[in-house]
Amino acid sequence: MVKHTVLISFLSAFAIGLIGILMFPYYTINPGVVIEDHTMLKNDCLFCHSLGKGVQTEKCIKCHKPTEIGLRLVNGMDRVDLNNKSNLLHQSIIDIQCFDCHTEHNGLSRENATLKFRHDILTVELQSECMKCHQLQKPLDDIHTYLVLNCSECHSNKSWVPSNFKHELLGERINGCKSCHESKRPADVLHKSLGNSVQCVQCHNTNSWKPSTFDHSNNFRFDNNHPSDCTNCHKLDKSFETYTCYNCHEHNPARIEKKHLKEGIRNFGNCVECHRSGEKDDAINSDDEKRL
Amino acid sequence: MVSRSVVIKIFPFVFIYVILITAAISINIFLQNAGCKWLLRYLGIAGTVLIIFSFVYSLRKRKIIKFGKAKLLLQIHELMAWTGSLLILIHAGFDFDAVIPRMAVFAMLVVVASGITGKYLLKQAKESLKERRAELMAKNLSPDEIEKELFALSLIADKMQMWRTVHIPLTLIFAAFALLHIITILLFWRW
Numbered sequence: 001m002v003k004h005t006v007l008i009s010f011l012s013a014f015a016i017g018l019i020g021i022l023m024f025p026y027y028t029i030n031p032g033v034v035i036e037d038h039t040m041l042k043n044d045c046l047f048c049h050s051l052g053k054g055v056q057t058e059k060c061i062k063c064h065k066p067t068e069i070g071l072r073l074v075n076g077m078d079r080v081d082l083n084n085k086s087n088l089l090h091q092s093i094i095d096i097q098c099f100d101c102h103t104e105h106n107g108l109s110r111e112n113a114t115l116k117f118r119h120d121i122l123t124v125e126l127q128s129e130c131m132k133c134h135q136l137q138k139p140l141d142d143i144h145t146y147l148v149l150n151c152s153e154c155h156s157n158k159s160w161v162p163s164n165f166k167h168e169l170l171g172e173r174i175n176g177c178k179s180c181h182e183s184k185r186p187a188d189v190l191h192k193s194l195g196n197s198v199q200c201v202q203c204h205n206t207n208s209w210k211p212s213t214f215d216h217s218n219n220f221r222f223d224n225n226h227p228s229d230c231t232n233c234h235k236l237d238k239s240f241e242t243y244t245c246y247n248c249h250e251h252n253p254a255r256i257e258k259k260h261l262k263e264g265i266r267n268f269g270n271c272v273e274c275h276r277s278g279e280k281d282d283a284i285n286s287d288d289e290k291r292l
Numbered sequence: 293m294v295s296r297s298v299v300i301k302i303f304p305f306v307f308i309y310v311i312l313i314t315a316a317i318s319i320n321i322f323l324q325n326a327g328c329k330w331l332l333r334y335l336g337i338a339g340t341v342l343i344i345f346s347f348v349y350s351l352r353k354r355k356i357i358k359f360g361k362a363k364l365l366l367q368i369h370e371l372m373a374w375t376g377s378l379l380i381l382i383h384a385g386f387d388f389d390a391v392i393p394r395m396a397v398f399a400m401l402v403v404v405a406s407g408i409t410g411k412y413l414l415k416q417a418k419e420s421l422k423e424r425r426a427e428l429m430a431k432n433l434s435p436d437e438i439e440k441e442l443f444a445l446s447l448i449a450d451k452m453q454m455w456r457t458v459h460i461p462l463t464l465i466f467a468a469f470a471l472l473h474i475i476t477i478l479l480f481w482r483w
Contacts, residue, residue: 009461013399013468017392021476028391029476045480054482099482105389 032105035113048104060098066090085133092126119157127157143180146173167206175201184209189230193239221277245271301416305408313401316378320385332383339379340470346372370411377404392476396469399462406459409452417449 020028026042034042041047048055063074070086072078100121106112119127126132130151137160138144147169154163167174177200178185185191203214222228233243245251260268268274274283323331349369351357377400384397424445428438439446 006460006464010464010468013395013465014472017395017469017472020391021472029393029473029480030390032387032389049480051479054480056482 030105033107034104035106035110036108037110038104055099055104057097057099060102064098066093088126088132089122092123093121094123096121128152130155146170174206175199177201177204190240193241195239195241198241217276219276220272223278226278243272301420302413305412309405309408312378313381316381317386319382323382324385332385335379336383339376339381339383340474342372342376342379346370346376370407373407374404377401392469393473396466396473399466399469403459403462403466406455406462409455410459414449414452414455417445417452421445421449 017028024043025045030042030045038048048059050056050059065072067090068087069090070079070083070088101115101117102113103115104113128150131138134151149169153169154165156164170176173179181200203212205213216222216228220226220233226232230240232247233245234240235242235244246253246256256268260266276282276284320332323329346369348357348360349362349365352360352362352365380400381397384393388394421442424442425438428441433441
């Protein structure tokens with residue numbers, strides 16, 4: 001008796017389910033809402049599906065002819081909103097299936113039927129001609145106007161940013177940093193005071209702004225008695241290209257003059273030319289020329 | 293009074309059951325948003341396989357197979373069926389587009405609930421009945437008065453005793469809908 005009840009439960013459920021599937025497939029087995037344009041096919045599963053094989057491209061292209069996509073509707077009428085880009089794309093697809101990019105049962109909106117696009121489905125020729133599809137996306141800034149190169153020199157086909165821009169591509173314009181980077185010039189006193197004769201590349205390289213190659217010890221080495229407080233030597237209201245050592249009791253102009261003249265040095269106006277540090281015995285260039 | 297004490301003992305199981313359902317649905321939503329929708333498909337397969345293997349106990353109990361200790365197989369049955377159901381619930385999520393798989397999930401939840409009743413809740417009810425009877429006997433009540441007092445609790449325990457009446461037919465109903473779901477997937481899905 002129990003065995004019969006169990007068997008009847010199974011068979012009844014199976015039969016009810018089967019009848020439901022045959023009569024109302026959309027409500028019983030469909031995994032999600034089909035897009036609005038396919039609504040009339042919602043109970044005709046085999047219009048798109050092949051038993052045991054799923055959805056096959058052959059069935060899709062019976063209605064959606066690749067040569068007409070973007071130009072004509074499936075009923076053969078010309079589209080009002082022509083989409084040449086879509087047409088070019090579908091005509092340039094190498095051997096792949098529709099379902100590699102498109103899906104269904106994902107909601108009413110047509111947007112939901114397109115999965116993420118991959119460039120590698122396109123022919124190699126079209127992949128190298130980015131502008132055929134992306135002309136409108138090309139920035140109108142100086143660099144993109146100046147450089148007449150293939151986009152792939154800097155960009156990947158995954159996204160525009162980050163780009164892999166190489167300054168070498170600029171050729172003879174490589175030293176014209178300011179034409180692109182003027183707005184990024186730091187607002188600090190040092191950078192403000194630098195005259196136009198100073199080029200960025202004197203301290204920076206094209207890989208990154210930081211760290212800069214500027215080394216103050218090439219001019220003068222700091223120590224405890226000569227700390228790196230800019231205003232000790234550089235007057236704020238003047239350029240950093242000028243300096244003075246006569247700002248402390250040790251470097252009295254009259255005493256300095258007397259000491260140098262005693263050594264026979266007359267040309268001592270530019271201290272750091274000989275004194276690259278506070279060490280008294282560290283003087284360089286004390287050649288005869290200075291003694292004139 | 294008696295009914296309340298039973299409810300208090302039953303409540304933790306109901307609570308855990310609801311929490312598990314919620315957790316499974318949350319995991320489903322998380323995996324979908326994390327771009328792991330494909331994983332959900334395989335969780336369904338894994339859950340089904342686990343549930344199928346859990347039936348070894350049912351075969352042993354009905355002496356269709358002879359090997360294995362029934363007690364150990366029962367424990368394996370519970371563990372596999374629980375884990376399998378959880379995986380299937382994660383696989384199914386909170387999606388109500390198709391009736392057949394929904395019916396399968398609903399039947400599965402009832403089967404699991406009846407299984408919990410058989411394993412835990414019935415034991416709890418019986419223990420409550422025993423404790424209460426001992427209390428009443430200590431008060432020197434007559435057998436008629438004791439039976440009268442325990443009527444509600446006995447009724448609950450008797451109803452729970454019927455868990456098998458639900459568990460086995462519903463398992464077969466679950467199997468029927470799950471089978472239909474699997475067949476339609478094999479027919480229409482592209483693997």
